[in-house]
Amino acid sequence: MAEVVLRGFGWRHAGRRAWAIRGVDLRIRSGERVLLLGPSGAGKSTLLAALAGLLPEDSGESEGTVTVDGRDPHARESAGLLFQDPQTQLVMARSGDDVAFGLENRGVPAGEIWPRVSDALDRVGFPYPITRPTHALSGGEQQRLALAGVLALRPGLLLLDEPTANLDPAGGTLIREAIARAVGRDTTLILVEHRVEQALPLIDRVVVLAPGGGVAADGAPEVVFAGHGPALAEQGVWVPGYPLPRHRAVAGPGDALVRAQAVAVDRRLPPVRLEARAGEALAVTGPNGAGKSTLALVLGGLLAPTSGTVTAFDDPSPPHRWRAATLTRRIGSVFQAPEHQFVTSRVADELALGPRRLRRPAAEVSATVDELLARLRLTALAEANPYTLSGGEARRLSVATALATRPRLLVLDEPTFGQDRGTWIDLVALLARLRDEGHGILAVTHDEAFADSLADRVHDLTPALPHAHRRPDRRPA
Numbered sequence: 310m311a312e313v314v315l316r317g318f319g320w321r322h323a324g325r326r327a328w329a330i331r332g333v334d335l336r337i338r339s340g341e342r343v344l345l346l347g348p349s350g351a352g353k354s355t356l357l358a359a360l361a362g363l364l365p366e367d368s369g370e371s372e373g374t375v376t377v378d379g380r381d382p383h384a385r386e387s388a389g390l391l392f393q394d395p396q397t398q399l400v401m402a403r404s405g406d407d408v409a410f411g412l413e414n415r416g417v418p419a420g421e422i423w424p425r426v427s428d429a430l431d432r433v434g435f436p437y438p439i440t441r442p443t444h445a446l447s448g449g450e451q452q453r454l455a456l457a458g459v460l461a462l463r464p465g466l467l468l469l470d471e472p473t474a475n476l477d478p479a480g481g482t483l484i485r486e487a488i489a490r491a492v493g494r495d496t497t498l499i500l501v502e503h504r505v506e507q508a509l510p511l512i513d514r515v516v517v518l519a520p521g522g523g524v525a526a527d528g529a530p531e532v533v534f535a536g537h538g539p540a541l542a543e544q545g546v547w548v549p550g551y552p553l554p555r556h557r558a559v560a561g562p563g564d565a566l567v568r569a570q571a572v573a574v575d576r577r578l579p580p581v582r583l584e585a586r587a588g589e590a591l592a593v594t595g596p597n598g599a600g601k602s603t604l605a606l607v608l609g610g611l612l613a614p615t616s617g618t619v620t621a622f623d624d625p626s627p628p629h630r631w632r633a634a635t636l637t638r639r640i641g642s643v644f645q646a647p648e649h650q651f652v653t654s655r656v657a658d659e660l661a662l663g664p665r666r667l668r669r670p671a672a673e674v675s676a677t678v679d680e681l682l683a684r685l686r687l688t689a690l691a692e693a694n695p696y697t698l699s700g701g702e703a704r705r706l707s708v709a710t711a712l713a714t715r716p717r718l719l720v721l722d723e724p725t726f727g728q729d730r731g732t733w734i735d736l737v738a739l740l741a742r743l744r745d746e747g748h749g750i751l752a753v754t755h756d757e758a759f760a761d762s763l764a765d766r767v768h769d770l771t772p773a774l775p776h777a778h779r780r781p782d783r784r785p786a
């Protein structure tokens with residue numbers, strides 16, 4: 310059990326002009342379960358890092374005080390922190406070893422380690438033997454394992470930072486079930502989770518960080534959402550029941566940009582036939598294991614299909630055979646976890662990379678960079694290191710990077726994963742605008758709201774429904 314007290318707390322990361330979080334006064338009593346909300350960049354992750362003792366003095370400037378059970382969080386490790394990306398948290402090849410690793414690190418006596426490992430795995434409902442290779446687990450299972458690793462440490466304060474943001478709906482359910490069964494009343498819980506509706510059963514209090522500093526709302530969920538619903542939705546919080554904008558195409562689709570015929574990405578999956586056209590947004594949906602991400606790589610020209618043919622841009626050779634420069638001029642790909650793919654240490658350099666490789670003149674490169682920075686609201690972060698961006702900022706940067714070489718076709722893998730309501734709305738509006746300017750948009754997605762809001766056509770990879778169907782409500786005749 311742990312009590313958290315913040316008084317006038319603020320933190321400014323080294324090298325940043327703006328405070329990541331400021332003026333926070335908050336008391337969380339032992340055993341409370343708090344849902345921490347706030348728009349992308351409001352400082353939620355920074356607050357959790359402070360509580361976990363992960364903000365060393367020399368990494369920034371602080372204001373006010375933060376204590377866990379009356380003590381400086383750096384002084385004693387009483388918090389366990391789970392991040393959104395399971396892959397970056399697993400370090401060992403075998404599942405049990407991964408949980409044991411954290412215990413060994415904290416110097417738990419050898420005789421206690423394995424009983425604690427199996428207890429933690431039971432609590433999260435881990436369904437495999439401890440020898441199960443971690444790479445053979447689904448994303449949701451990996452995250453369950455990572456949660457077991459945190460619970461094995463028996464933290465009095467459990468901090469979960471968007472634990473389902475990188476998972477498909479089934480994986481998200483696995484984690485929420487694991488949290489519900491594993492977290493007892495002897496633990497204080499702070500959960501950051503954009504999908505409010507799904508988080509409500511796990512929590513009894515909602516705290517909303519205001520983007521400008523301080524706490525915008527605090528209380529029981531029904532009170533917070535009844536009293537502040539519209540204002541919170543405006544600020545980017547997924548308030549249950551608030552409608553989302555819809556973007557209909559301004560014109561019918563143009564030429565086919567890419568065509569897949571009898572394409573298989575895996576011998577066990579049925580072959581796919583589809584076409585993505587200019588001026589059209591196509592959503593490719595389907596369950597886990599339907600090969601969606603692999604298909605995105607194939608259509609993006611980054612991988613050869615196992616069988617079948619892909620043709621694009623009237624080129625006789627398939628996209629995966631094109632020279633890199635040709636590919637980036639025609640097709641831009643945005644991956645599922647863009648936060649691992651940045652290759653430079655400055656946001657502006659990241660955007661300049663593609664145009665520079667195409668040997669575009671310096672003046673044109675900097676004009677492109679400036680335009681994209683402004684368009685994706687990243688201008689203030691031009692000098693920042695991409696790896697320090699918040700999740701929503703990183704996603705916008707990855708879309709901007711794909712656009713920098715002005716490709717006509719954009720292939721996106723789960724573009725809306727982990728976005729708050731505000732960045733979600735912005736991203737969908739941006740993609741709608743690109744479509745209406747004549748770009749082809751092809752997005753592999755689990756997000757039904759995304760398909761409803763943007764897609765002109767949905768191609769469902771569910772085996773029983775193998776063909777694309779035009780949604781009758783999309784384009785009234």
Ligand SMILES: Nc1ncnc2c1ncn2[C@@H]1O[C@H](COP(=O)(O)OP(=O)(O)O)[C@@H](O)[C@H]1O
Nearest residue numbers: 322329349350351352353354355697698699700
């Ligand atoms: N390690 C870091 N170095 C510099 N700036 C950072 C770092 N981590 C976060 N920031 C910045 O602090 C602000 C708050 O970020 P974050 O706490 O990640 O917000 P949230 O989790 O609410 O999206 C953002 O502007 C982000 O770019």
Ligand SMILES: [Mg+2]
Nearest residue numbers: 353354699700
């Ligand atoms: Mg965050």
